[in-house]
Amino acid sequence: MIDKNSRTILSVQDLRASINGTEILKGIDLTVKSGEIHAIMGLNGSGKSTFAKVLAGHSAYQITGGSVQFEGNNLLELPPEERARAGLFLAFQYPIEIPGVANTQFLRLAYNTVQTKRGKEELDPLEFDDFVREKMKLLEMNPDFLDRSVNEGFSGGEKKRNEILQMALLEPTLSILDETDSGLDIDALKTVANGVNQIANKNNATILVTHYQRLLDYIVPDFVHVMQAGRIVMTGGKELALELETRGYDWVNANKPVNGVIA
Amino acid sequence: MSDLASTDYLGCLLKSCPIKSTESLSWLSQLRAQAIDRISTQKLPTRRDEEWRFTDISPIAHLPYQPSQPECNLHAHDIEHLSLKEAKNRLVFVDGHYSSNLSTIFDATALVIGNLPEFVATHASTLESHLGQHVQFDNNVFAALNTAFLRDGALIIVPKSIAIAEPIHLLFIATQKEVTSYPRCLVIGEAGSNVTLVEDYVALQQATYITNSVTEISLAANAQAKHIRIQRESAQAFHLANCAVSLAHASNYQSTSISLGSQISRYNLNVRLTDAAAECVVDGLTLISDRQLADTHTCIDHLKPNGTSRQHHKCIADDAAHAVFNGKIIVHPHAQQTNSSQSSRNLLLSKLAQVDTKPQLEIFADDVKCAHGATVGQLDQEEIFYLESRGLSAKAARNLLTYAFGAEIISRIPVTSLRQQLEQAVLNQTQSN
Known part of the structure; x- marks a missing residue:
């Protein structure tokens, strides 16, 4: 929700980033305030997933210009784990499988690491088990997933639920969901969206990176941004997503406003 | 390693073998005697032997431990x-x-x-x-x-x-x-x-x-x-x-x-x-x-x-x-x-x-x-980044992944207490650096 008393969580100014000498992000500006849900849409190759990974601190990308403030601090100087501990969360498009590590062991390790850094108490395995099972209900996840290896043999939908479960456990200030809707059937999409909606509140913020409008039927954004060739070329309300859905991305080129904003 | 060193090594070890005649010529002492005979016709393997081409055991030729x-x-x-x-x-x-x-x-x-x-x-x-x-x-x-x-x-x-x-x-x-x-x-x-x-x-x-x-x-x-x-x-x-x-x-x-x-x-x-x-x-x-x-x-x-x-x-x-x-x-x-x-x-x-x-x-x-x-x-690197993005340090992420790589084998050991001992040993080793 848009609230005039909200505080700024993320402030991105003229962010530029390259991989192996090729510039992918060519000057991104974005401000996200508490309570807001932003959707970043765009075709494959527009740079939206790169933007998500750069915010999370992926080392393959070099920052070549601009700045990112996260709750008033310089985000770009923090290693990825410090960003996570500071309250930034990236739900992966392709969550990694880790054979040999039980999901519950991984979830508890991540939870306790972040809790400790926030000056809170760790949970022992029994306490954590109760806590995580409660959170799993939110996502209608089978508790059997706790004992299996992290993401190993999980279906696409199960992997995405496991991502949102981590988000529910870590209680981030800013959640970035990278193509969370890809590979989900409609039931799984509703469950995942329901989970995200329950986690979202007036003190945190969410960025949804997506190709399709479909997800936005279930998670209603306050702002929709269209990315193209490494820049945000258009920003609007939730109706912009519908406009894109009916008219296609070519329409953006024809109607690209000079200042990047249509109201 | 020279053949001489090898012969010396084996000869030196053989000197300490029990003397055959003190035992009755049971099948067991015959077996030992056969083995002793075989030693005298063999040499320590070197990297020129196909079965030992990656493993140089010449250091032990200098250690004729009794x-x-x-x-x-x-x-x-x-x-x-x-x-x-x-x-x-x-x-x-x-x-x-x-x-x-x-x-x-x-x-x-x-x-x-x-x-x-x-x-x-x-x-x-x-x-x-x-x-x-x-x-x-x-x-x-x-x-x-x-x-x-x-x-x-x-x-x-x-x-x-x-x-x-x-x-x-x-x-x-x-x-x-x-x-x-x-x-x-x-x-x-x-x-x-x-x-x-x-x-x-x-x-x-x-x-x-x-x-x-x-x-x-x-x-x-x-x-x-x-x-x-x-x-x-x-x-x-x-x-x-x-x-x-x-x-x-x-x-x-x-x-x-x-x-x-x-x-x-x-x-x-x-x-x-x-x-x-x-x-x-x-x-x-x-x-x-x-x-x-x-x-x-x-x-x-x-x-x-x-x-x-x-x-x-x-x-x-x-x-x-x-x-x-x-x-x-x-x-x-x-x-x-x-x-x-x-x-x-x-x-x-x-x-x-x-x-x-x-x-x-x-x-x-x-x-x-x-x-x-x-x-x-x-x-x-993607696996490491995934764990870092969940708050684990780069070192902890590497350790966990290394542990997981080995744990796949250890997890198949059907003796619980041994499995736990080994998991701890692997954790200690992967976290020591």
């Missing part, structure tokens, strides 16, 4: 941390010598278990037909040496149709420095029997010594054995081991071997599927660092039809360590309908670490299914 003496000053509490609570039967050997004080025999009526010499008179014909018959020493100087010095050893005979539920712990403890010990095991599973063995090599202090072990396992029709082998010797030790397994009709052998210790170690495991429908699972994990060298040579020999073998071997090498895996699978002309798979996966944690992996399939039958694969790689 056989260890039976002097055990250990008490039960000294080795309490090594005990496996599931194991009711435990045979303990200190520097290769049997310690009845430290051993616990629970099932003396259900099976034959104890120190080899105690059974030489009562079980002569059984022992004669197995001892030294599975591990051939004609072309294996270390097996010949072990046999020449054969005295104490673990003997287990599981009678027909008997299943021993709890694992049997064979604990080999090194305490003396600058000696050679010659551990020996013979395990006979009679028809339809079932047993789980833990063959465990440990050191109580960091010292230089040589362990030269021989293990023979023979399973009769429909017998089953799980064999867990742990090599956690001192980091300065040399460990040279030969194990041979003979599988009769529809018998089942499952092996998990873990190599953690020793500056140089070599494990030869030969499994012969001598009759139809035998099955084996041969898993292994090597986890080494510093300048350790660990070499695992396996040979799975399918001699008859309808056999199954599955092998999964993993190596993790850090610092300047060097891991070797040579996995030979032979399918003989009559071994039709053999189903065999082998995978060798290797993880290099530093620029100086090295792995040599050599899958070797020799297939002479035409109706078989054989799959094999080998990979050598480093930790995946």
Whole structure:
């Protein structure tokens, strides 16, 4: 929700980033305030997933210009784990499988690491088990997933639920969901969206990176941004997503406003 | 290494062999005598030998360590941390010598278990037909040496149709420095029997010594054995081991071997599927660092039809360590309908670490299914980033992934307390750097 008393969580100014000498992000500006849900849409190759990974601190990308403030601090100087501990969360498009590590062991390790850094108490395995099972209900996840290896043999939908479960456990200030809707059937999409909606509140913020409008039927954004060739070329309300859905991305080129904003 | 050094080394060792004439010419002393004869015709292998091309054992030629003496000053509490609570039967050997004080025999009526010499008179014909018959020493100087010095050893005979539920712990403890010990095991599973063995090599202090072990396992029709082998010797030790397994009709052998210790170690495991429908699972994990060298040579020999073998071997090498895996699978002309798979996966944690992996399939039958694969790689950057993005430090992420790579093998060990000990050992090692 848009609230005039909200505080700024993320402030991105003229962010530029390259991989192996090729510039992918060519000057991104974005401000996200508490309570807001932003959707970043765009075709494959527009740079939206790169933007998500750069915010999370992926080392393959070099920052070549601009700045990112996260709750008033310089985000770009923090290693990825410090960003996570500071309250930034990236739900992966392709969550990694880790054979040999039980999901519950991984979830508890991540939870306790972040809790400790926030000056809170760790949970022992029994306490954590109760806590995580409660959170799993939110996502209608089978508790059997706790004992299996992290993401190993999980279906696409199960992997995405496991991502949102981590988000529910870590209680981030800013959640970035990278193509969370890809590979989900409609039931799984509703469950995942329901989970995200329950986690979202007036003190945190969410960025949804997506190709399709479909997800936005279930998670209603306050702002929709269209990315193209490494820049945000258009920003609007939730109706912009519908406009894109009916008219296609070519329409953006024809109607690209000079200042990047249509109201 | 010169031949001279090799001859000196073996000659020097032979001087300390028991003199033949003091014993009656029983089959056992004949066996020893044969072994001594074979030693005089062999040399220490060098890297010019195909079987040793990756592993230079010349350092031991300069260390003609004499056989260890039976002097055990250990008490039960000294080795309490090594005990496996599931194991009711435990045979303990200190520097290769049997310690009845430290051993616990629970099932003396259900099976034959104890120190080899105690059974030489009562079980002569059984022992004669197995001892030294599975591990051939004609072309294996270390097996010949072990046999020449054969005295104490673990003997287990599981009678027909008997299943021993709890694992049997064979604990080999090194305490003396600058000696050679010659551990020996013979395990006979009679028809339809079932047993789980833990063959465990440990050191109580960091010292230089040589362990030269021989293990023979023979399973009769429909017998089953799980064999867990742990090599956690001192980091300065040399460990040279030969194990041979003979599988009769529809018998089942499952092996998990873990190599953690020793500056140089070599494990030869030969499994012969001598009759139809035998099955084996041969898993292994090597986890080494510093300048350790660990070499695992396996040979799975399918001699008859309808056999199954599955092998999964993993190596993790850090610092300047060097891991070797040579996995030979032979399918003989009559071994039709053999189903065999082998995978060798290797993880290099530093620029100086090295792995040599050599899958070797020799297939002479035409109706078989054989799959094999080998990979050598480093930790995946995307996996590390995933864990970092959940708040784990880069180091913690690397440690967890390394641990997970090894845990896949360890998790298959069917003895809970041992699995926990090993998981802790792997955690300690992966978190030490």
